[in-house]
Every structure is written in structure tokens, then in C-alpha cells.
Amino acid sequence: MNRLPQIRYVLLAMTLSLSSAIVLKADEAKSKPVTVSKILKVTHQIEIEESFPPNLYVKAIGEVPTGGYTNVKLERAIYVTPPKDGIQDYFLKAIPPSGPAITVISQVEAIDLWHGFPGWVKGIRMHGVKDGIVVIKFEPDQKPVRRRFTGGHVGDFAHPASFEKALQAAIKKLNEALYAGGVKDASVKWKVVKTSGQIGGIADLNQITVTIVAERQPAWPKKKQPQRIRQQKKPAVSK
Structure with a gap:
């Protein structure tokens, strides 16, 4: 019995399976989020509710080289021990396009809400790949306006x-x-x-x-309090 056709069929099936695996791995690599190229703007807001501790809102806008980026999100660094400077690191990430995309520099943005952020956090550091790492230090005893x-x-x-x-x-x-x-x-x-x-x-x-x-x-600018002008006491007039 001639087994050559069967062997060819098995080899063809193995080739197709291997090709499918390579394509799947390539698609998985493309679907992984990457840190955006550049950070353009970072804003934050501390929301003090009736319950303690307060909440922290962080918004970041970044720049990417093409259109088609999806699933934009902010990732907080996780520490074994909190950093001594009290600065929490953030990474603005997005999934790049898997196919052809418009080659126009575009913007992406994301918001992170941290319910009851810990007291050791004294500021935030937003990371990009190339330019624009932004550091914001909170004002002491900062309260919402x-x-x-x-x-x-x-x-x-x-x-x-x-x-x-x-x-x-x-x-x-x-x-x-x-x-x-x-x-x-x-x-x-x-x-x-x-x-x-x-x-x-x-x-x-x-x-x-x-x-x-x-x-x-972002918060409203605090209104400047009017300065009080002290009136100088008039010297007593001797009679």
C-alpha cells in the first residue's frame, strides 16, 4: 500500500498548524499595550468626601505616532515598599493598531480613579517612552476648591x-x-x-x-483675599 499521500497530508497539516501558531503569536505581540511615546498633559484632583481617606483622579494626555491606538489606560506602579519620596509612578499605555493606520501624529487620553489613596502618596510621576515625563507634587494639606x-x-x-x-x-x-x-x-x-x-x-x-x-x-483658581489696610493711629494731641 502506497503511504506517500498520507505522509504528504500529515506534513501539510503540520505546516498549516505551525503557520497558524506563528500568526497567533504575532497577533498576541501586536495586541499587547505599549507605553505611549510622549506625555503632553497631566491633571489631577483630590476629592475629599465625608468618608476618609480621599479619592484621587488622574488624567493624562499623550502623543502617539499614528492613529488607531485603542484600549488606552493608566497603569499605577505597584511597590513592595512605598517610595521614600512619596511619588506614585503612572504609565500611560495603549494598544497599537494591528493593521494599516493613518500616519498622523495623534493624541490619546485616559483617566484613573484611585478610591481611598494612601497617605504616603505626596505626588505623581507620569511616564512616556521618549519625552515629557511629568512630575506633580501635591500641595501640603491640599483641599479641593x-x-x-x-x-x-x-x-x-x-x-x-x-x-x-x-x-x-x-x-x-x-x-x-x-x-x-x-x-x-x-x-x-x-x-x-x-x-x-x-x-x-x-x-x-x-x-x-x-x-x-x-x-x-482641573480645580478653579483660588480667589485672592483682599488685603486689609491697617489704619495708623493718629498721635494724641496735647492740650
């Missing part, structure tokens, strides 16, 4: 004051202050902290006031 915005709505007997319209008025003031300081990509979290109203009386009042507290990322 919060602003209050109040809106009101006046109604009448036929059309009572509306909570929704009072809230819209407060949010409108918030939107007007959102990009203060020339910030273009600001985001904000807000919550209602006070609601009050008044009805009746001689003037037949019917009104609602809503106050919200907002916290921006």
Missing part, C-alpha cells in the same frame, strides 16, 4: 415657583464660571446643598431658591 452657585425662581398664584427652574438658574451660573482661567477641557461635579422658599404674606410671595456646590477638574 469648591464654589457655590445660587439660583431662584419667582412664581404666582396661577403658576407656583418651580424647583427645576431655580436649579436651572443655578446651573446656568455654574456654566458661566466653568472655563474660568482659560481652561478649555474642564469638567465639574455638583450637588444641591440648600433649598429654601417663601410664600404668602402681604406681598403674596411665591419663590424658591436653590444653592449648589461645585468642584471643577
Whole structure:
């Protein structure tokens, strides 16, 4: 019996299996995330809630050589022993395109939320492959900058004051202050902290006031306190 056709079939099957394995390994290599080439911008926000410890938001924008990068994320370095300088290392990573991509320098970004970050963290260090390693040191006892915005709505007997319209008025003031300081990509979290109203009386009042507290990322610049001018005491005049 001629076994040559069977041997050829087995060799062909082995060749196909080997080729498939090589392709799979190549695809796996391509699908691994890599550290982006360059760090362009890093922002952070410390959110102090009623519970302790606080939360840390970190946002990074990086530069990649082509389009098509996916699964962008921030990775925190894990230490056996916390670094003595208190600086937490971050790496901005993304998966490069597996096929043809537009050869245009592009930007990628990612956000990391660290719930209850430890007290030893005094700053962050964002790593890129080539340029733009960014180090940010936290200010001592840094606290979030919060602003209050109040809106009101006046109604009448036929059309009572509306909570929704009072809230819209407060949010409108918030939107007007959102990009203060020339910030273009600001985001904000807000919550209602006070609601009050008044009805009746001689003037037949019917009104609602809503106050919200907002916290921006990046933080609003702190308002400068007016300097107090000390008045010099006039010399006593002898009679």
C-alpha cells in the first residue's frame, strides 16, 4: 500500500498548524499595550468626601505616532515598599493598531480613579517612552476648591415657583464660571446643598431658591483675599 499521500497530508497539516501558531503569536505581540511615546498633559484632583481617606483622579494626555491606538489606560506602579519620596509612578499605555493606520501624529487620553489613596502618596510621576515625563507634587494639606452657585425662581398664584427652574438658574451660573482661567477641557461635579422658599404674606410671595456646590477638574483658581489696610493711629494731641 502506497503511504506517500498520507505522509504528504500529515506534513501539510503540520505546516498549516505551525503557520497558524506563528500568526497567533504575532497577533498576541501586536495586541499587547505599549507605553505611549510622549506625555503632553497631566491633571489631577483630590476629592475629599465625608468618608476618609480621599479619592484621587488622574488624567493624562499623550502623543502617539499614528492613529488607531485603542484600549488606552493608566497603569499605577505597584511597590513592595512605598517610595521614600512619596511619588506614585503612572504609565500611560495603549494598544497599537494591528493593521494599516493613518500616519498622523495623534493624541490619546485616559483617566484613573484611585478610591481611598494612601497617605504616603505626596505626588505623581507620569511616564512616556521618549519625552515629557511629568512630575506633580501635591500641595501640603491640599483641599479641593469648591464654589457655590445660587439660583431662584419667582412664581404666582396661577403658576407656583418651580424647583427645576431655580436649579436651572443655578446651573446656568455654574456654566458661566466653568472655563474660568482659560481652561478649555474642564469638567465639574455638583450637588444641591440648600433649598429654601417663601410664600404668602402681604406681598403674596411665591419663590424658591436653590444653592449648589461645585468642584471643577482641573480645580478653579483660588480667589485672592483682599488685603486689609491697617489704619495708623493718629498721635494724641496735647492740650
